[in-house]
Each structure stands twice: as structure tokens, then as C-alpha cells.
Amino acid sequence: MAETMSPTIERTVPRILMCAPTFFEVDYVINPWMDGHVHDTSSERSGRQWDALKDTVSRHADVVVQTPVQGLPDMTFCANAGLVFGNTFVPSRFRHAQRRGEEAPDRAWFAHHGFDIVDLPDGMLFEGAGDALFDRGVARRLWLGHGHRSDVAAGPALARLLDVEVLPLTLVDPRYYHLDTCFCPLPDGYTLYFPDAFDAASLDRIEQHVAPALRIAVDAHDAASFACNAVSTGRVVILNRASGDLRARLEAAGFMVIEVALDEFMKAGGAAKCLTLRLDELTNG
Ligand code: ARG
Numbered sequence: 001m002a003e004t005m006s007p008t009i010e011r012t013v014p015r016i017l018m019c020a021p022t023f024f025e026v027d028y029v030i031n032p033w034m035d036g037h038v039h040d041t042s043s044e045r046s047g048r049q050w051d052a053l054k055d056t057v058s059r060h061a062d063v064v065v066q067t068p069v070q071g072l073p074d075m076t077f078c079a080n081a082g083l084v085f086g087n088t089f090v091p092s093r094f095r096h097a098q099r100r101g102e103e104a105p106d107r108a109w110f111a112h113h114g115f116d117i118v119d120l121p122d123g124m125l126f127e128g129a130g131d132a133l134f135d136r137g138v139a140r141r142l143w144l145g146h147g148h149r150s151d152v153a154a155g156p157a158l159a160r161l162l163d164v165e166v167l168p169l170t171l172v173d174p175r176y177y178h179l180d181t182c183f184c185p186l187p188d189g190y191t192l193y194f195p196d197a198f199d200a201a202s203l204d205r206i207e208q209h210v211a212p213a214l215r216i217a218v219d220a221h222d223a224a225s226f227a228c229n230a231v232s233t234g235r236v237v238i239l240n241r242a243s244g245d246l247r248a249r250l251e252a253a254g255f256m257v258i259e260v261a262l263d264e265f266m267k268a269g270g271a272a273k274c275l276t277l278r279l280d281e282l283t284n285g
Contacts, residue, residue, distance in 0.1 A: 014061040014233045015279040018054055021046045021076040022068045026268050030096045031177050033269035046264040050076070053238070053260045053275060060233040064279060066109050072101050076265075077274040079180060081106035082128040085162050086282045089115035092128040095149045118161050126154040129277050130178035136232070137189020137214070140164040145179025147171040147199075167209060169202040175224075180273045182223060184230045186237065190253055192216045192230060194223035216253065222246050226262070226271035240271040 024046050026037040057063055068075050081102070082091040089110040094100045111117055120126055131150040135141035140163070146152040147170045155166040169179060173196060176182035182197035183206075191210045195203055195217050206215070218227050222243050230239040237255045240262045247257045262271040 015064060016057055016061045016231070016233070017064050017066055017078050017081070017277040017279050018050075018057070018275060019066040019076050019078040020068050021050045021265075023070050023073055024050075024068075024076045024265075024268070025073045027073045028098045030098055031269040032175050033266060037267035041264055041267055049260070049262050049264050050275065053262065053272060056238055056258055056260050057231060057233075057276065060236045060238075069101070069105050072099075072105075074099055074268060074270075075102050075105070077130070077268070077270045078106075078277045079270075079274045080128045080130040080178075081277055082110065083126075083132045083158070084110075084115070084129070084277065084279055084281045085134075085164070087114070087116055088118050088162065090118050090120060090126070090128070090158065090161065092130075093120065093123075093125050094127060095125050120154060120157050120161070124154055124157060125149065125151045126158075127178060130180050130274060132158065133179055133183065133185050134281055135189070135209075136185045136187045138165075138209075141209075142166045143179060143183065143185065144168050145171050145183065148174065148177035167205055169205065170199040171197055171202075172199050173197045175269075177269070178274070180229055181226065181269070182228050184228045184232060184273065186216075186232050186253075186255065187235065189214045190216060190255075192218065192228050192237075192250075194218050194220070194228055196220065197223070216246075216249055218246055219243075226266060229271040229273040231272045231276050238272050240266065 025041050026034050029035050091107050127149040131145040133143045142164045144155045155168045159166040176197035182194040184192040225241040227242050230237045235255050238258045250257050
């Protein structure tokens with residue numbers, strides 16, 4: 001199904017990549033969620049939960065499926081493949097050796113699907129759309145999480161390579177090791193986030209750039225349910241779980257909240273957003 005994505009074509013339906021969890025399991029520990037869960041996942045359950053997510057996302061986006069690779073149990077978290085911007089793909093360079101095997105098949109997939117591959121300078125660590133999230137209110141504004149996985153130096157490098165504004169955010173809680181575990185830009189500039197995951201300077205930065213009425217701060221309980229790890233397409237927000245209070249606030253802001261249980265993936269430290277990668281970044285809201 002080779003196909004070239006053009007940044008100049010306005011699409012009405014977002015395009016989202018997913019990678020089946022055929023080889024998913026917790027095989028090693030590279031974040032606190034994985035601790036205690038090595039070889040504790042059920043492929044039947046993860047398969048069922050992933051299918052439910054794919055069916056739900058498919059109702060609001062075109063889902064494109066990437067073939068998983070045996071021996072790469074975290075490849076199903078395709079948000080970490082790299083960063084898409086228009087027709088450009090910036091491949092990830094993983095901090096942990098356990099995930100580095102994903103780099104070659106991801107690069108090959110994006111090259112095969114017509115993306116221009118643009119590399120960060122040698123040796124720079126960057127975990128793609130797990131840590132780099134485009135603002136949905138201001139064009140060409142990229143939020144970059146660092147402190148656990150991606151290097152802070154990826155910020156100026158991405159700004160130069162993609163001609164975008166990069167706003168770095170320092171992550172301080174090891175449970176919220178990727179930006180997409182604790183921060184989610186939504187349409188019109190609404191921003192879902194867990195304040196305690198950031199240092200004071202980063203919270204200031206969020207508050208400087210996101211107006212009070214657009215800030216949807218979540219509490220520790222919603223954060224731990226991966227509520228910020230949400231797939232956003234148009235006014236739809238797909239997430240593992242939201243409290244009644246969070247759901248009410250999102251609905252008051254005009255969003256429709258859809259829950260898909262993803263606890264099997266949370267054992268590896270990921271949920272809805274990590275299991276997806278937006279392929280038409282820049283062409284849709
Ligand atoms: N076990 C994976 C890791 O620690 C989970 C990745 C989740 N991905 C994400 N975009 N937050 O790398």
C-alpha cells in the first residue's frame with residue numbers, strides 16, 4: 001500500500017499510524033510502570049484492547065497499519081517512531097538499547113511511504129512524537145519534553161530542520177518520562193496537562209503560552225490513568241480513562257470523550273496516544 005503523503009493536500013480525515021501488538025510484552029524495565037510487570041502481559045488481552053482502540057480511532061481517522069517486528073516488544077508504541085511534519089519524517093534515536101532495533105524498520109517504513117527522511121545530528125537522542133507535540137492552536141509551534149528520554153539539544157536542532165518554534169519543557173517525574181504521558185495539545189489551543197510532571201520554569205512557560213481558559217490541568221489520579229495520553233482528532237478525545245470531573249471539563253470545552261480501556265499497555269508505560277502516530281501533521285487540526 002505504498003502511498004505518498006502530500007502536505008499540500010487538505011484532508012478532511014486525519015491519518016493515523018498504528019502498529020499491531022503481535023510481539024508486545026514487558027520484557028525489560030526502562031520506565032517505572034514496567035517494574036513488576038516483566039512477562040506479566042496477556043497477548044490475548046493486549047490484542048483485544050488494541051483492536052478496540054483501532055476500531056474507535058478508525059471511526060474518526062484513517063488508520064494505516066505498520067507491520068510489527070518480532071523481538072521489538074515496544075514497537076506497538078509507534079508514537080516513538082519519529083516526528084512527522086508535512087512530508088518530512090525525523091527518525092527517533094532511542095535512549096535505551098532495548099528500543100534501538102525499532103529505528104531501522106521505522107526509517108524503512110517512512111522512506112517506503114514517500115516521506116523525506118531528515119536526520120538529527122549524530123548522537124542526539126530524541127524519541128519522536130512521544131516527546132515532540134505540535135500545538136493545535138498556534139501553527140509551527142512544537143512542544144518538546146526532555147529530561148528523561150530526548151536531549152534538550154534536540155530543540156534547537158528541530159527548530160532549524162523544520163523551521164518551527166520549539167518550546168522546551170523539563171519533565172521531572174520518572175513516571176511521566178515522555179511528554180505525551182502528561183501533556184496533550186488539543187484543537188483551538190486547549191491543553192490537557194499534569195502540572196506536577198514539570199519543573200517550575202516549564203510550568204511558567206506553559207502558563208505564558210496557554211491562556212487560563214484553555215488550560216485543562218488534570219490531578220494525580222487522572223494523570224495516573226493516562227488521561228493526558230489522549231488521541232485527539234477534531235473535537236474527539238480518545239483516552240484510557242477520565243474521571244467524571246475531567247470528562248465534564250472536556251465536554252464543557254466542546255470535546256467528546258471516548259474511553260478505551262488500555263490497562264494491558266499501561267504495564268509498559270503507554271496508552272492511547274503512544275499507540276498512534278499522526279501521519280498528516282500540518283494538514284489537519
Ligand atoms: N515501554 C515503552 C518505553 O518505555 C513505552 C513507550 C510509550 N510511548 C510513549 N509515547 N509515551 O519506551
